[in-house]
Every structure is written in C-alpha cells, then in structure tokens.
Amino acid sequence: MVRGVTVSPSGRHVAFTRESAYAGLVTPPGLYLVDLVGGVEMKLSDVDRLGYGGSGRFADIQWAPDGQSLVLLVEVAPDMGPGYEWAAVDGTGAFRVLRTDVEEALAALTEGEESRCRGDGWLTDGRRLVIEVGPCILMGDTEPDNLLVLDLDLEAGAIARAQLVPVGERIYLQAWHREENAVLVGVGKRFGGDAVRVVALP
DSSP states (O other): OEEEEEEOTTSSEEEEEEOTTSTTOOSOOEEEEEETTTOOEEEEESOOOTTOOOOGGGOOEEEOTTSSEEEEEESOOTTTOSEEEEEETTSSOEEEEEHHHHHHHHHHHTTTSOOEEEEEEEEEOSSEEEEEEEEOOSSSOOOOOEEEEEEEETTTTEEEEEEEEEOSSOEEEEEEETTTTEEEEEESSSSSOSEEEEEEOO
C-alpha cells in the first residue's frame, strides 16, 4: 500500500512509502521516488513507516527546500527503532538518525538542568534537523519552548553538532524561512495560536 505521498518543491518528483505492515504487497517496502517527467520510479531506502503512513501535515516525509533530499519520519523499523531516514533524491545515499541519538544529544545539552523531551514538530533543510523540545510532562503532550538543531554529517551518516535554541514561549514549528537562516514558528496553542515568529538558527 502506498502512503505518505508528497510532491517535491519543484513539482517534478513524488515521494512515497510502500508499507510492509499491509498484506498483499507485491513491490518491496521502502521509500520511493517517481520522476514525473520521465515516469521512472527509484527506491531510495529499504525503510518504510511500517503501516503508520499518513497524509497532509502528518505525511511524515519532508522535502529539503532545494528538493535535493528528503527525510522520512520512521515510527518503527527492523534493526532501527524509531528515527529519521535521510535520503538523497539522486539515489546516491541514505542514512538514519535514531531517536535515541536525538535523545542523547538533547540530554548532553541539558545536563544538570530540567529534563526536556521531544515534541511532535520537526523540519529539515537537507543538512539539518530542527526538532521541537520542551519540559517533559508525565501525563500529556510536551509543550515545546526550545528548538533542538542537529547538523548532519551526510558523508559520515551521523550528527555532527547539536545546539539548543531557547525561544522562551510555547511554540510549534511551521516552515523554513527561505530568505534567512531561520524557521517560522507559531506562538501559543498549536491550533488557534496567537502569532507567527521568525526564530534565527545558529
């Protein structure tokens, strides 16, 4: 079953997953790309979301603004656990950032402080992951007030650097600010928030 269909910023490519959790799958599961000009289909990665695909905001495939790479949010995968799968559109490479890697980077940045947890929102520009983080809440959703910025070493397939960007109020990620090294965040409640802010990244 095809899930999480998203169109590239240029409109030339479509990315999607074939999910291994669905019976009757003929083509091998994984992350796929179709060139709409030539109609050629290419497999970018063996990893799929194991049946958790969605649509719209919850498609969980995000394109880099330049359309040269994309990231798939993975809930569960064999030998991986949950995490993020980065893939180059030209098929030259893919690598995984485990959520345990993200949590370890966050713990190292906040050592000796109040513990912080990942929120639901995240963005990629192809070379970085930006993830909402906030105080850990025992019962209920995290209320993000910081951004975790992870620089990706694409050759090594690892996190090169992690930085925490305090915002100081409840936020949720919206989009990249294309003209600046920044992201747009909503301020206040996730649905029906008060305003939109530009947050500069390091």
